[in-house]
Amino acid sequence: MKDSDSIRCIARILYPFMLLFGCYIIIFGDVSPGGGFQGGVILATARLVTLYIPEKADIDVEIFNLAEKLLFLLLLLLGLLSLFTVGGLFTNVLSAELPHEIRRWFLVILNLAIGIKVSSGLTLIFTQFVKEGE
Amino acid sequence: MPMLTLILLMIGLGIYGMATSRHLIKSVIFLNVLEASVILFFLRLFTSDPGAVPILNGNNGAYVDPLPQALMITAIVIGASVTALTLMMSIKLYHQYGTLDWKTLLEVEDRQ
Amino acid sequence: MIKKIRTPLLIIMLIFIFLFSLSGIPGILEEEPDSTIGDLVIERGYSDTSSKNLVAAILLDYRLFDSVFEAAILLISAAGVLYMTRLPLKDKTMKGGKGNERQ
Numbered sequence: 001m002k003d004s005d006s007i008r009c010i011a012r013i014l015y016p017f018m019l020l021f022g023c024y025i026i027i028f029g030d031v032s033p034g035g036g037f038q039g040g041v042i043l044a045t046a047r048l049v050t051l052y053i054p055e056k057a058d059i060d061v062e063i064f065n066l067a068e069k070l071l072f073l074l075l076l077l078l079g080l081l082s083l084f085t086v087g088g089l090f091t092n093v094l095s096a097e098l099p100h101e102i103r104r105w106f107l108v109i110l111n112l113a114i115g116i117k118v119s120s121g122l123t124l125i126f127t128q129f130v131k132e133g134e
Numbered sequence: 135m136p137m138l139t140l141i142l143l144m145i146g147l148g149i150y151g152m153a154t155s156r157h158l159i160k161s162v163i164f165l166n167v168l169e170a171s172v173i174l175f176f177l178r179l180f181t182s183d184p185g186a187v188p189i190l191n192g193n194n195g196a197y198v199d200p201l202p203q204a205l206m207i208t209a210i211v212i213g214a215s216v217t218a219l220t221l222m223m224s225i226k227l228y229h230q231y232g233t234l235d236w237k238t239l240l241e242v243e244d245r246q
Numbered sequence: 247m248i249k250k251i252r253t254p255l256l257i258i259m260l261i262f263i264f265l266f267s268l269s270g271i272p273g274i275l276e277e278e279p280d281s282t283i284g285d286l287v288i289e290r291g292y293s294d295t296s297s298k299n300l301v302a303a304i305l306l307d308y309r310l311f312d313s314v315f316e317a318a319i320l321l322i323s324a325a326g327v328l329y330m331t332r333l334p335l336k337d338k339t340m341k342g343g344k345g346n347e348r349q
Contacts, residue, residue, distance in 0.1 A: 201284045201304060208313075208316050215323030
């Protein structure tokens, strides 16, 4: 199946659109269906599609592992930050008096962090599975 | 309630399969069936019938309870992690012992 | 004797546990309460968290603690997968059931 021309062609066309769709799901996670986890899974699935493209660039797993660790630390810091600005742990950093359009950006940043973290973790898992099967 | 019957059947199928299957991959599959049944259970039984998606859109309609959905996304992610770890463990077991049969693996474990 | 009735006993016990857990769900055995947490979230979710998606409001504000450690579970699982692929095989391989004759 890996040698099929049609699948390779469709995978090439589909790959950027899947990345775009995943980014859309992550960024608009607080006003439409979606969120960090769902969009991250879509971004990781886009990596699976590239298995059908023979001349893909080889990726280093260590980068994904490092990104996941750092983004988890960032998530913890974002959770702890609200203790100093609002007074409670693990809530919105921006205070409730600000308008909704400004407070919304905290959710966007949080969604982005969770989405990139989940996508790098799942990409790592998929890549290791493919490597183990070969 | 046909949905409750289906969920009960799925829970029974999952427990039966996990108790009786001798192949490791089959055990993982039945674990996923059990997990899917729990997710279905939460999503179906905690929703009121005339309910919209819980995304505010201006008009005051009846929304579905958002709490079980938020809990179930957690369950789905954890289930995916557990499945990935279990499958990788079975791959390594197969490379080591050449079989994925529970009984054979236990015998090998006893002999060592 | 006990071996014969063990499996049906286990199944009956599991069904009983399931039905017992149903009693905690409103609307099945008990009557529904006046208001639930979901009603509270629908009512004040937007003014509290400024997120129109109420599921995201729960995930990213009310229960951010859960979400962060859910991400931690994924991190631990990915690290476990990475560790396991680098694990070297032991010498005493028993491929194809050849090890069955060895004591």
